[in-house]
Amino acid sequence: MKDRPPIDRDSFEPPYAQLARTIRERIAGGAYRPGDRLPSEAELCAAFSVSPMTVRRAIGELVRADVVVTEHGRGTFVKPPQLAAASFDLGDLMRYLASPDVEARILEARIVSAGPRVAEKLAREEGERVISIKRLLLRGDEPVFYHSEYLVFDPARPLVEAELATTALQDLFSGAHGSDLKFGRLTLHASAFTETEASQLGEQPGTLAWVLEHLFFDFDDRPESWGRFVGRADRLSFTTTVGIPGPQEGV
Amino acid sequence: MKDRPPIDRDSFEPPYAQLARTIRERIAGGAYRPGDRLPSEAELCAAFSVSPMTVRRAIGELVRADVVVTEHGRGTFVKPPQLAAASFDLGDLMRYLASPDVEARILEARIVSAGPRVAEKLAREEGERVISIKRLLLRGDEPVFYHSEYLVFDPARPLVEAELATTALQDLFSGAHGSDLKFGRLTLHASAFTETEASQLGEQPGTLAWVLEHLFFDFDDRPESWGRFVGRADRLSFTTTVGIPGPQEGV
DNA sequence: CGGACAAACTTCCCTAGACCAGTAGGGTAG
DNA sequence: CTACCCTACTGGTCTAGGGAAGTTTGTCCG
Known part of the structure; x- marks a missing residue:
């Protein structure tokens, strides 16, 4: 029962x-099974020759990873x-x-009058002017996502051309339209392609689709942009792991 | 610029x-905007009269919540x-x-011979005996999910009747079949109902559906159970928030 | 026998430092 | 002018405790 791996002080x-x-x-x-009690913090301190704070932090990581639970x-x-x-x-x-x-191709970018749905989402009056942007996301030459977005029109802050460039994807994901x-x-949610979406993506209307809707707010809690990504559902699934993964996991 | 809320030592x-x-x-x-630098740890220590470890923990929480990022x-x-x-x-x-x-109604529970797909998922030979369980999850009298599951058959550990009870949902989600x-x-992933699923749920085949597939492993890294939940897609969507939610958020 | 109480555990949170490592800016030697 | 180094400041980690608060257990007393 000798602790083979104590703590290597020289390790990175x-x-x-x-x-x-x-x-x-x-x-x-399997040394500790679900439901088992781990050694107490004091015991771990002694066993590994580290201070209580270090033990607490280690346990904190495991709590956060949903591997263990502490009961006061x-x-x-x-x-x-x-x-x-x-x-x-x-x-x-x-x-x-x-x-x-993956590149983003602008299909359309213009100022339009807000329809009822857009007006509601952006908390504006129907008929107000909003910016409409439609993009096609292509991988190689194959379209994979259709992106439709509406932004509130602010004359004081003219539409930045950079946002329309094909490289805008970077910002779109990391810092979405300035900061x-x-x-x-x-x-x-899951849905089916509309006529427009299907034709742009070269698919049949009614084909299974993922829809990822996004609604962003500014620092006054007012909606600033609303949009949706639409893509084929049969090419994409979401996978995750619960508990402690086996040895070869990690992708 | 007096700090209105210092730290209330008497608070819970x-x-x-x-x-x-x-x-x-x-x-x-909006006091600190995206990109801004927060006061340093030492400054926060002084401003709030707490020790460095306390400041570090507070910042650690924010880092974990993806609200701030630290750069060494x-x-x-x-x-x-x-x-x-x-x-x-x-x-x-x-x-x-x-x-x-929400109750679970057992539609079927019997020992069957593993088909090719089940055998592959459970890493067994085709034709081996496995336990097949089919459940219907009802809310009130309305079926909302169809659940199909296959477990490896272990003669040494006979099928626990409790697992088949309608109350098994509890275990199914918290500790799935013992521990x-x-x-x-x-x-x-998104899919469409099969004939069987559709008839059990009283829907049309081809209707949009969510499929949540689960594959559980034992402590020898061998698959132990495989199954899937199937439900109507148009009644369920997943929502999440990024950044710092507004005041009335939290559901 | 039963209930109150105290001791011995446990985790939780904190203090007040220490040393290390990475960064940025300014000064100096070439 | 350039290249380098030195210093001040930053976060990253750890030590070696402390007191508070919750749980369990056993003992003592009625």
Whole structure:
């Protein structure tokens, strides 16, 4: 029962991370099973010759990763994998769309009069002027996403041409239109292509589609932009892992 | 410029949380804009009369929430809302399905011979015996999800009757079939109802559907169960928020 | 036998420093 | 003018404790 991996003080991996990894590995190896109590903080301090703060931080990492749960006054317990803890990350999709071989082609960019739906989303009056931008996202020569977006029209801040460039994707994902935005709300749902979308993407109307809707607000909590990405659903799925992944996981 | 909210030592909210909240509010209020540098740790220590560790913890929370980003040697900076940081949580859906007014009705539970697809998913030979369970999840009297699941058949561990009870949903989401599972992989994709699914749910075949597929592994990294939830897509969407939500957010 | 209480645990949060490492700016030697 | 280095400032990590608060257990007393 000798601790094979105590703590390597010369490693680049800081002690708290080594400790967190070690505990994780022991759980993955079955040394601690779901429901079991981990050694107390004091015991871990002694066993690994680190200070309480270091132990607390290591445990904190595991708590955040939903691997263990702490109960005040009772102890720290190993959690079974929880379906409810699952969350699907948009990061991979966004990084893919922001990659160099994906380009955005502007189909249309003009000032239009807000229809009822746009007016409601942007909290403006119907008929007010808004900027309409329609983009096609292509990977190589193949269209993968259709993007339609409406921005509130502010005469004081004329439409920046740079935002319309094909390189705007970068900003679109990292800092969306300058940095005057406070927060955004995203909604993912499944739908079917409309006529317009289908023709632009070269698909049949009614084909299964993902719709990712985004609504961004400025620092006065007023809607600033509203738009949606539409793409074929059968080419994209979201995958995630709960619990402690096996050895070859990580993509 | 007097700090109105220093730190209330008598509050139930611990200082690190008060500090994190205060900084968050200042960002939300526009005092610090995206790209701005926050006061340094030392300055925050002095301004709020707390120790460095407390400041670090507060900042750590904000980093984790993707509100700020720290750069070693340079400072801590406010992040604009990032699309790539978005993740869709299954928690709400799971809590909804686990609520008391949702019940699971067993349609079928028997031992079958593994077909090619099941055999591949469970890493077994085709023709081996597996347990097949089909459930209907009802809210009130209305079916909302169809659940099909295959478990490896282990004669040593006979099928627990409790797992088949209509109350099994609880376990299904929190600890899935005892606690012998190490991790699970979940995949979400959009699809259309098959004949079987449609008839069970009282829908038309071809209707848009969500499919949530789950594959659980035991502590030897062997697949233990594989199954999928299928439900109407037009009644369910996933919503999330990036950046700092406005005042009335939080559902 | 039963209930109150105290001790011994546990986690939680904090202090007040220390040293290391990365960055930026200014001054100096070439 | 350029290249270099030195210094001040930044976050990153850790130490070695402390007191507060929740839980469990066992003991003592009625």
